[in-house]
Amino acid sequence: MNFDLSDEQKMLAEQACGLLAERSAPERLRALIGESAEYDEALWRELAEMGFLGAAIAEGHGGLGMTALDLGVISQELGRANASLPFFSSVVLAAEALSQCGTEAQKQALLPAVASGARIGTFAYAEGAADWHALAPSAKFAEGRVTGTKSPVADGGIADFAVVLVDAGNGPALALVDLDQPEVTRRKLDSFDQLRAHYAIDFAGAKAELLTGATGAGPITRLLDIAAVQAAFEAVGGAQACLAMARDYAMERQIFGRSLASYQAIKHRLADIAVAIELALSNAYYGAWAAENAPGDLPAAAAVARLTAIAAFENAARENIQVHGGIGYTFEANCHFYYRRERTLALSLGGREVWADRLIAHVAR
Amino acid sequence: MDFNDTPEEATFRAEARAWLAANAPAHVLPEGERLEDFDEMARGRAWQRALYDGGYAGITLPRALGGRGGTIIEAVVFAEEEGRYRLPKGPYISIGLGMALTVIGKHGTPEQIARFCEATLKGEITWCQLFSEPSAGSDLANLRTKAVPDGDHWVVNGQKVWSSWAHLAEWGIMVVRTDPTVPKHKGLTFFVVNMKSPGVEVRPIRQISGASDFNETFLTDVRVPDSDRIGEVGGGWGCCMTVLMSERIGSGSERESIAEMIDYARHTPRGAGAATALDSSAVRLAMAQALAEERGEKYLQARLRTMISRGEDPGALASMIKLAYAGRNQKSLGLGMELRGLDALAASGEAEATQKLQYEYIWSTVMRIAGGADEVLRNQIAERVLGMPGDIRTDKNVPFDQL
Numbered sequence: 001m002n003f004d005l006s007d008e009q010k011m012l013a014e015q016a017c018g019l020l021a022e023r024s025a026p027e028r029l030r031a032l033i034g035e036s037a038e039y040d041e042a043l044w045r046e047l048a049e050m051g052f053l054g055a056a057i058a059e060g061h062g063g064l065g066m067t068a069l070d071l072g073v074i075s076q077e078l079g080r081a082n083a084s085l086p087f088f089s090s091v092v093l094a095a096e097a098l099s100q101c102g103t104e105a106q107k108q109a110l111l112p113a114v115a116s117g118a119r120i121g122t123f124a125y126a127e128g129a130a131d132w133h134a135l136a137p138s139a140k141f142a143e144g145r146v147t148g149t150k151s152p153v154a155d156g157g158i159a160d161f162a163v164v165l166v167d168a169g170n171g172p173a174l175a176l177v178d179l180d181q182p183e184v185t186r187r188k189l190d191s192f193d194q195l196r197a198h199y200a201i202d203f204a205g206a207k208a209e210l211l212t213g214a215t216g217a218g219p220i221t222r223l224l225d226i227a228a229v230q231a232a233f234e235a236v237g238g239a240q241a242c243l244a245m246a247r248d249y250a251m252e253r254q255i256f257g258r259s260l261a262s263y264q265a266i267k268h269r270l271a272d273i274a275v276a277i278e279l280a281l282s283n284a285y286y287g288a289w290a291a292e293n294a295p296g297d298l299p300a301a302a303a304v305a306r307l308t309a310i311a312a313f314e315n316a317a318r319e320n321i322q323v324h325g326g327i328g329y330t331f332e333a334n335c336h337f338y339y340r341r342e343r344t345l346a347l348s349l350g351g352r353e354v355w356a357d358r359l360i361a362h363v364a365r
Numbered sequence: 366m367d368f369n370d371t372p373e374e375a376t377f378r379a380e381a382r383a384w385l386a387a388n389a390p391a392h393v394l395p396e397g398e399r400l401e402d403f404d405e406m407a408r409g410r411a412w413q414r415a416l417y418d419g420g421y422a423g424i425t426l427p428r429a430l431g432g433r434g435g436t437i438i439e440a441v442v443f444a445e446e447e448g449r450y451r452l453p454k455g456p457y458i459s460i461g462l463g464m465a466l467t468v469i470g471k472h473g474t475p476e477q478i479a480r481f482c483e484a485t486l487k488g489e490i491t492w493c494q495l496f497s498e499p500s501a502g503s504d505l506a507n508l509r510t511k512a513v514p515d516g517d518h519w520v521v522n523g524q525k526v527w528s529s530w531a532h533l534a535e536w537g538i539m540v541v542r543t544d545p546t547v548p549k550h551k552g553l554t555f556f557v558v559n560m561k562s563p564g565v566e567v568r569p570i571r572q573i574s575g576a577s578d579f580n581e582t583f584l585t586d587v588r589v590p591d592s593d594r595i596g597e598v599g600g601g602w603g604c605c606m607t608v609l610m611s612e613r614i615g616s617g618s619e620r621e622s623i624a625e626m627i628d629y630a631r632h633t634p635r636g637a638g639a640a641t642a643l644d645s646s647a648v649r650l651a652m653a654q655a656l657a658e659e660r661g662e663k664y665l666q667a668r669l670r671t672m673i674s675r676g677e678d679p680g681a682l683a684s685m686i687k688l689a690y691a692g693r694n695q696k697s698l699g700l701g702m703e704l705r706g707l708d709a710l711a712a713s714g715e716a717e718a719t720q721k722l723q724y725e726y727i728w729s730t731v732m733r734i735a736g737g738a739d740e741v742l743r744n745q746i747a748e749r750v751l752g753m754p755g756d757i758r759t760d761k762n763v764p765f766d767q768l
Contacts, residue, residue, distance in 0.1 A: 001374065001438055002367050003667035069366060247751050262754040264740075267747035274746055275685045279661030286664045289366050300660075307657035353646065356653030363624060363656065364631050364643060 003285065005073065013073045016052070020081035026334040032084050033194045038158045040084045044117055053091050054115025057099065062112030068226065069288040072233040076284075079237025079345075082337040084195035086120050086155035088348075092230045094121025097163040097174055097223055101213030106176060110161065122159035123227075124150035124177075124201055132165065133354050135217050139203065141166040141175045141210065145183075146203040152189055154348065156199025163211065164203070165220070174214035174223075177206050193344040195337060221358075225302035228349055229287035232302075232309035235345045236281045239309075242316035242338050243273050246323040266323060273316045280308035303359035310346045310355075317342035368667065370442070377439050381446045384419055389450040396451070397717070406491060406533050409453040413488030422486040423462055430470045430482045437673050448620075456529045461485040461492040465538050467611045468555065468604050472596035481536075481557070493531035495539035495558065495582055496605065498524060502734075503741045505540075506549040506602060507760075510584060512541040512556070519543075519556070519589045521564075525582040527735070532567045532580055534560050538608065540601045545766040552765055553601030557593045564588075574727045609737070610683075621663070622694075623656040626701050633704060642704055655697045662690050681742075681749045688742040695729040702726060 005013070023043050032040055047053055056071040057063025071092070078087055095114045098107055098121075113119035126132050127139065128151055139148025146164055153162065156179075164175045177184065183206040191198040213219055247270055250261035260266055287305035290297045321328035321335045328335045346352075370378055392412040394400070400408070416422040424440040426432020433439075447454075462485065469481050484490045501508035510523020521541055531537065537558045544552035558565070564587035569577035596604050630642040630652065642648050665686055672679040701722050702709035712719035733739050747753040760768055 001370060001441075001667060001671065003664065003671045004366060006366070243751075247753065251753070258757075259754055262757070264744070264756065267751075267753050268740070268743040270751055270753070271688075271743040271746035274750055275689050278665050278682070278685055279658060279689060282664035282668055283657065283661045285366065285668070286368065286660070289368055293368070303653070304657035304660040307653060308661050311654070311657075352654075353650065356650045357646070359653045359656060360627065360643065360649045364627050 005069070005285075009070060009073050012070060013077060015050075016074055016077035017080065019046070019050075020077055020083060024081040024083045026337070029082060029084065029195060029334070029337055030331065037084065038197050039086055039155065043083065044085055047085070047087075048115075048117030051115075053087075053117050054111075056091070057095055057111050057115045061099070061107050062115040067288070068229065068291040069285070072230060072284060072288045075230045075233035076237035076240075076281075079234035079239075079341075080241045082195060082238060082241065082341050086122065086158060088227075088230065088234065089122040089155040089159065090114055090120045092227050093123035093223070094159075094161070094163050096226055097123065097211060097214065098176075100223055100226075101174060101211035101219050102176070103212055106209070106211065110176075119160040120155065120158050122153055122155045122162050123165075124153045124156070124162045125165040126150060126152060133350050135165070135172040135220060137165050137167050137172065139164060139166045141168045141173060141208060144207060144209065145205040146175050146177055146208040147205050149200060149202050151200035152191070152198035153201050154196055154198055154344075156186055156201050157188055157197050162201065164208070166208075168210060168215065171216050172220055173216075174211040174220065175208040176211055177203065177208040181206055183207065193340045195341065196344055222298070224349055225298050226291055228302040228306045228355070229284060229291060231345055231349055232280060232284040232287060232305035235309035235313040235342070236277060236284055238338050238341055238345065239273070239277050239280070239313040239316035242313075242320035242335075243270060243277065245335065245338075246270060246273075246316075246320045249324050260323075269319055269323075273312065273319060276308070276312035276315060280305070280312040283308045299362040300359055303355045303362065306349075306355045307352060307359070310352055313338075313342045314346060374438060374442055377435075378442045378446060381421070381443050384421070385446055385450065388415055388419060389447070389452060392450075392452055394451045394453055402530075402533060405453055405455065406457045406530070409455055409458050410488035410491070412453050413458055413486070417487045423466065426462070426466060426482075426486075427470065430466060430478060431486050432466075437670055441670055457491045457533065458488065460494055460529070460534075460538075461490065463611055464494060464608045465492040465536070465557070468538060468595060468607050469557070471607050472555070472600070472604050476592070477557075477595065490536055491530065491534045493528045493534035493537045493560065493580075493582075494608075495525040495528055495531070495537045496608075497527045499526055503738050505605065506553065508540065508542060508553070510539075510541045511545070512543050512554065512589065514543075514591075515588070517591050519591065519594070521556075521558070521584045521587040521589055523584050525584070526570070527579045528567070528582050529579055531560065531582050532569065536560060537582070538595075540605050542765065543598055543601075546764050547599075548762050549760060549765045549768070550602045551599055553605070554598050555595040555601040555604035556589050557595060558584075558587065558589055559593075562587050562589070573730070574724060621659060623652065623659045623697060626697065626704065627652050627656070629701070630704050648704065651700055655693065655700065658689065658693045659697075662686055662693070665689075681746045684737060684742040684745050685750075687737060688739055688746070691729070691732040691739065694732060695726070698722065698726040698729050 051064050052074055054063030055066045055074060059065040098110055114121055127137060146166055159179055162177050162179055164177050166173055166175045183204045185202040187200045189198045189200055250266050253260040283305040287301040290301040317338045324333055324335055327333050420433060423432030424435040424443055425437055428434035466482055466485055469477055498508045512519040512521045537560050539556045539558045540553050542552050543554040564585040566583040567580045570579045570581055630648055633642040635642045669679050669682045709719060748755055
């Protein structure tokens, strides 16, 4: 047994962390919000050049053929930086859907472009407040066309194509839709997360083709499991950033004649967050390992990673503002990026209730 | 990263499994039968002797001390395989192997090592721990039991508490105050004490569980030869740290109990028709959270073991696991009682399982206090991992007799 990152993975983490700390610094994030930017385009191009966008895409399809754990290392750093990028939509969800379920022609057509950053994909699954995780969507696929509305769709404004959860007549399926066609209408929504744009997308008989490997619930839930592990890594990175911010602020803040960090009311709270982060990170490591080495255990591994990551980031994002006190409520204090992103990650792919059910259904068989 | 055994570990596991298959069945405890303490300890000694003869006693203990000189991963593998059998392995064995031999091995003289190591590994000597006192728990260095020199002996007077199995142990590891005129951590000295010495009186403590796992130990004019002192006079605190660190590395659950609880919920009728407790979304959410945390503890434990096996400093990871486990375990057991409904208060059927749950719920309070209380661990994590300031200490640098 060896349950640690390899030296190469530790170097990858260091490299990503250093780059993002510089390029995606809080001033940059505040500027992006000020411009109502859809994403950080310059940073996206830079990550593409470094090979990060194709990290987990097969070498035959223009990627580096790395593992889910390597991708997780990158996801964690993106979470730590709270980067404004369509990484989760395009690299994790859309590319993984193509890799897992696409035909060879579909993979050849799109994966090299995702890896190079030339094209951006997204995953359109939700239909408003409706319960999507029963995988019985209203959106329909018939005779090569998709009809229906998906909302909200993360990064829906900048995406070139979408993988759409549809009812193909005989059950759930994934349809590949080019978003640049007259039968597709996109409407920008007021996104709670100011650094991740969300859209409503109408498909009025849009031309589409099925990912033939994704008929029925099995491959779709596997895709969700794989993505859930990456979301857990991203949440852990965000939680770690919140903990570091809260610690640093408490260390410099003086109150009643001594450091705020010297009070047990603060120390114990941050210690609990540190523990929750390590539990979540350990589950995320196992989830990434299981995705490739213990597929039978992936549903449970993904669910536990997701549940502990939601818990850790939720608490860290809230207590970060609390430890900052009033200053934490100001735009310049930078706590808000994480407070908003936390909700994005907690609700995307389904919240606690969904993953608790999936976990129990898996272990109580 | 690989969660599976390496080829070497797999070979070791196969060997251990074969050896256990040949040797363990004769030592398995009878199911459902509560043994008398003396009987249980006798069986524990016999199993320890079998382990010694088989080369599996003290797997991580250096060969120089009579151990196997193996890795921590091998110790884990062996414990996993040994755990398949219901064997007598109580504190009467683990205090000796995990604490006494650790401290004697690190701070003891060659003569002390020769006197105690082999006999302990063979199960011939069992040990208890004489650390805590009525006014020295988390603040262990506040202890008052004192030893004064008298020729080549020390005369010990005081009271120790929470000493598991002290009523049957041959020897105790003990820390006492030898100099009250210096600050409290500096005036301590470490000894091994023969529990059959005149003046040692062990009384059982009546606990909230109704059982008496722990004792108080009264020491009245107990004469301890200077040859039973471990380490330097005034070096007792360092010895205590050696013991406490080894205790924390060993903490945490090996047993995965939430799956059993989910299984129980799945078979517990609730409401109308064929509904069970597991049909309740509230139950599912609570169980799922508990399982997620339990798994996190398990994989964090795997990370810790990887670090230790490489000789890296795991910092406060062991404290994190202990803190997470103790709190989650208490919550899970409380939830387990709720699943049973009023039957958990007084069972009409399946009384044995209910009694076990009731007992474990009471015992779970101990886990949050013993071996580093929750609050002590949180301080440690905040200070060592997060680099936050230590608490304000009014007793620092003040001689003990002026506190």
